[in-house]
Amino acid sequence: xxxxxxxxxxxxxxxxxxxxxxxxxxxxxxxxxxxxxxxxxxxxxxxxxxxxxxxxxxxxxxxxxxxxxxxxxxxxxxxxxxxxxxxxxxxxxxxxxxxxxxxxxxxxxxxxxxxxxxxxxxxxxxxxxxxxxxxxxxxxxxxx
Numbered sequence: 728x729x730x731x732x733x734x735x736x737x738x739x740x741x742x743x744x745x746x747x748x749x750x751x752x753x754x755x756x757x758x759x760x761x762x763x764x765x766x767x768x769x770x771x772x773x774x775x776x777x778x779x780x781x782x783x784x785x786x787x788x789x790x791x792x793x794x795x796x797x798x799x800x801x802x803x804x805x806x807x808x809x810x811x812x813x814x815x816x817x818x819x820x821x822x823x824x825x826x827x828x829x830x831x832x833x834x835x836x837x838x839x840x841x842x843x844x845x846x847x848x849x850x851x852x853x854x855x856x857x858x859x860x861x862x863x864x865x866x867x868x869x870x871x
Contacts, residue, residue, distance in 0.1 A: 729768065729811045729838040730818040736803035737831055741775045741796060753826035761810060766821065770808035809838070 746754065761767035776795035783791045797803060812818050818835050825833065841854045848854050 728813065728815075728818075729809060729840070730815070730835050731838055732808045732810065732818070732822055733804045733834040733836070734772075734806040734808075734827070735832045735834065736776070736805040737828065740805040741777070741803065743775050743777075750826070750828070757824065757826055758808075760824075761808075761821065764821075766810045766812050768809040768811050770806070772806035773804060776803050 745751075758767060758770065776797045779795040781793045781795070781797060783793070785791065810818060810821060812821065815835065815837065822833050822835060827833065841858070844854055845851075
């Protein structure tokens with residue numbers, strides 16, 4: 728099972744304050760443990776919302792674009808990791824050890840797998856098409 732772990736933004740991360748060298752080192756050590764255990768898939772930090780935009784989809788295909796920053800820090804994401812483990816309990820056990828600042832929070836959500844879509848795609852044709860698109864995208868990213 729793959730899980731995505733969202734690190735929620737803080738006032739500091741939203742103002743562009745980077746972690747200290749000590750915090751960076753602790754996180755690097757923790758990620759190293761995840762890699763050694765074979766559960767780390769990917770992870771990245773995100774720039775503050777002031778460098779982003781939010782698109783809202785309305786009726787009749789109309790969209791609204793709002794440039795950041797966004798007011799509710801507690802609803803924003805500062806970074807993410809993707810891990811592959813056997814259960815939500817295992818994901819919680821790993822992430823409970825993550826070196827995060829006091830008052831910060833993580834959200835753990837399971838990613839859908841191809842098997843989850845089997846009831847909606849009994850022939851497997853749509854999942855096969857999706858796998859081909861992912862493979863094509865991977866090839867394109869490796870070239871760049």
